[in-house]
Amino acid sequence: MTTQTETPIDATANDDLQRLVEFAQLVTAARDALSDDMVTRLSGAISEGMNLLDRLTRNEGLMRLLQVLDRDESQYLLIALSEAIHATSKDIAASPPATGGLGCMLRVARDPGAQEGVRLLAVLGQHLSHSLREQHRRGG
């Protein structure tokens, strides 16, 4: 009877002890694997990462930009932007250098794509200057 009641307790204690031994082995292995240089590099990276994160999270303008970019409707813009960057890279690589002169300007101005682009930039510029004027008027 005595043996029967003691065995499960012993087994549990042994199990716990075994886990402790395994944990200690893990710590010892990590200790042996690390060197001063590794600790220095790791902590240097963590330190710089923390500084960067701190600066970014306290940058009001950047935080506002991230909020805007996080909206559902901004996803179209971001996807369009990434596709446009990809397409621009290909188009520029494939097209010959501009010849210059008024003729060239006229050809570009007549292109509906260029007109769309100018309109997009004009709308962006309009909103940008309106927001800037407002912020200066309110004092930040």
Next chain:
Amino acid sequence: MRILVVGGGTGGTILANNLARRLSAEIRTRKVWLTMLSASDKHMYQPGLLYVAFGQMTPDQLYRDQASLLESCIDFHVDPVEQFELDQNQVRTKSGKIHQYDILVIATGSRIVPEQIPGLTEGAETFYTEASAVKMFKRLREFQGGKVAVVVGVPHKCPIAPVEVMFSLHDYFKARGIRDKVTMKYHYPIGRIHTIQNVAKWAKPEFDRLGIEYETLFNVKEVDVKNNIVKSEEGTETAYDLLIAIPPHKGMEVIENNNLGQGGWIPTDRYKLTMNGHDNVYVLGDTTNLPVSKTGSAAHFEAEVAAENIAAIVKIGTPVRDYDGKVYCFIEAGHDRATYAMFNYLNPPDLKAPTKPMHWFKMAYNQMYWTSVRGLL
């Protein structure tokens, strides 16, 4: 309100960044101006000099551009102060500019004065400047054996440095396989081997275990460079082949020249951290005459208290916190073990056995320091 910080070391930088965070709205709306005047555009991690002296770091790893460590709203000038005109709440700088203030923070630090002891400059190696730390390392590399003596001038920055250098020397010679050819003797100016009783209690058996000799009540009087003998005020002397000195320190000359404090240490209220007789002048770090260690750690904890109080003065018109004398010092007990001492005005340190993880904590802190001075840690 104009807040002027004089000194861009650990204390001044942490305080300025801490204030910039606490008062960001007031600075943005131009209710507060925060200005720093420093003698250098570089910031040095001074505890790293010990590692340079043992070839564990190179000098370039100790520096950052001061401007890169400061919050962008801090108006930073490399233009050291030459005159403090406290009655008129203004300072004059080297370039001739006058900076007025409502609150002034003086954190100009300290300097070594080995020339106070005849022969010390010529005869001893030190590690309190970049050049001397590099020189000491080269000397250690050439050393093939003999008598090494370590002497300690007073007062000095970093009270733990004397015992740390002994442990580092032991490990360095051991690693080079010449420990048995070296005798090491430690000399300390008071009646035990360290000014902090519990550090002395811990270090003595360690010295015994490592075969390090020691002599207490040894105040360095002079170094006989010709005969390689260091003499004490108490009349004893030690012959050496290699002499390493913790040089005596003073406060900065500008403090003495302006009669702000004897020896360059400004009389400071131990709790409020204000200069005695001037409630709008705060003093930090080595510049104070407080009975705490002259370490970056003390400057750090003082800066946090002073910043909180200055910000509270701006916001509610009164300071809110007292400095309790807190200091936290890592103690390198060789090249791969360390412990620490934490104490304040009321509680002495309780030292634990040195461990490798604690050494790594110190290694990590050597990097995290840059996060610390930016006011984040």
